[in-house]
Amino acid sequence: MKRLFPILSVLTAILLAYALYQALVVAPTDALQGDVYRIIYYHVPSAWTAFLLFFINFVASIQYLVNANSSARRAAKWIVIGIGVLGVVAAYLPPVQQQLTSAGMRPSAMATTVVLIPIFYFLIGKWFPGQRLDVLAVTTAEVGVVFCTIVLVTGPIWARPVWGIWWAPGDIRLTSTLVLWLIYVSYLVLRRFSSSAQTQMLAAALAVFGALDVPLVYFSIWFFRTQHPQPVIGGGGSMDPRMLHVLLISWLAFLCFAFLVCWARFRLELLHREVEEAHAMASLAGSSAKASLPINRSPR
Amino acid sequence: MNAIKYLFAAYIATWVIHAAYLGSLVRRFSELRRQMKELGKGK
Numbered sequence: 001m002k003r004l005f006p007i008l009s010v011l012t013a014i015l016l017a018y019a020l021y022q023a024l025v026v027a028p029t030d031a032l033q034g035d036v037y038r039i040i041y042y043h044v045p046s047a048w049t050a051f052l053l054f055f056i057n058f059v060a061s062i063q064y065l066v067n068a069n070s071s072a073r074r075a076a077k078w079i080v081i082g083i084g085v086l087g088v089v090a091a092y093l094p095p096v097q098q099q100l101t102s103a104g105m106r107p108s109a110m111a112t113t114v115v116l117i118p119i120f121y122f123l124i125g126k127w128f129p130g131q132r133l134d135v136l137a138v139t140t141a142e143v144g145v146v147f148c149t150i151v152l153v154t155g156p157i158w159a160r161p162v163w164g165i166w167w168a169p170g171d172i173r174l175t176s177t178l179v180l181w182l183i184y185v186s187y188l189v190l191r192r193f194s195s196s197a198q199t200q201m202l203a204a205a206l207a208v209f210g211a212l213d214v215p216l217v218y219f220s221i222w223f224f225r226t227q228h229p230q231p232v233i234g235g236g237g238s239m240d241p242r243m244l245h246v247l248l249i250s251w252l253a254f255l256c257f258a259f260l261v262c263w264a265r266f267r268l269e270l271l272h273r274e275v276e277e278a279h280a281m282a283s284l285a286g287s288s289a290k291a292s293l294p295i296n297r298s299p300r
Numbered sequence: 301m302n303a304i305k306y307l308f309a310a311y312i313a314t315w316v317i318h319a320a321y322l323g324s325l326v327r328r329f330s331e332l333r334r335q336m337k338e339l340g341k342g343k
Contacts, residue, residue: 153313
């Protein structure tokens with residue numbers, strides 16, 4: 001494991017450099033926006049990575065909450081299986097199929113996405129038992145906030161030359177993304193500064209509500225009139241296949257990078273808990289040693 | 301083209317944010333390792 005991390009780091013660095021080369025040199029120039037459109041190769045993969053991390057945080061938080069009660073855990077298991085089955089069946093129902101096709105989405109894409117929910121749920125539960133679920137939740141929230149920050153920084157930099165403004169006040173896509181970022185920042189602040197025994201439970205509950213903002217952010221450009229363009233995949237938007245190819249390479253590179261950062265952050269959190277435990281043991285040993293000393297009573 | 305500066309600004313901003321975060325991880329790791337070492341000496 002110790003050797004794997006540096007090897008993967010080198011491979012990821014090579015992939016990131018390749019993605020950068022593809023984005024700046026190989027991808028064709030956009031006819032309308034010129035070269036500035038190339039911000040998409042950092043902006044969109046960062047957004048997708050942030051959404052994925054918040055989704056993992058959501059699943060880990062749900063599992064952490066339901067694991068406290070065996071009947072809740074059983075119910076959650078069947079609800080997740082039900083979501084997977086219903087989602088696949090619903091994707092192929094004629095009215096839904098029609099809606100999806102008119103939005104530029106394939107039913108198989110929706111079915112695959114929905115099937116991923118139970119798969120993620122059971123894999124996370126299997127690989128991260130007990131307190132490791134909470135460690136995973138804090139890890140993905142923090143790294144997700146970093147990627148979401150990049151989305152919020154690169155978005156206005158792209159908007160300025162294209163829309164003529166840095167920010168479109170009241171735009172639902174932009175505002176919901178900012179709200180999402182604020183929810184997860186408050187999640188991290190809660191975890192950092194609360195010393196209550198219930199902090200982990202409270203944070204998990206906050207994460208569940210925070211994750212509800214993710215579909216709003218994603219689907220806002222479908223259901224509301226916004227300044228933001230339509231999604232490039234499965235949302236009625238269209239993209240040159242060469243541009244799409246570079247976008248997917250860039251996302252793969254950022255996913256590998258996010259995985260490594262999460263790995264490091266996960267280890268940091270484990271070490272942090274180990275140090276806290278060692279501090280508690282040391283202070284306990286100190287106080288019991290003091291208690292065993294004879295009390296020096298002063299004469300009245 | 302004038303807009304190219306925005307492209308480079310976005311790319312640089314991305315890596316500055318990632319570098320700052322990685323730097324904070326390294327700082328926190330070394331702080332925890334130092335604390336672990338101190339606790340080990342105290343035993």
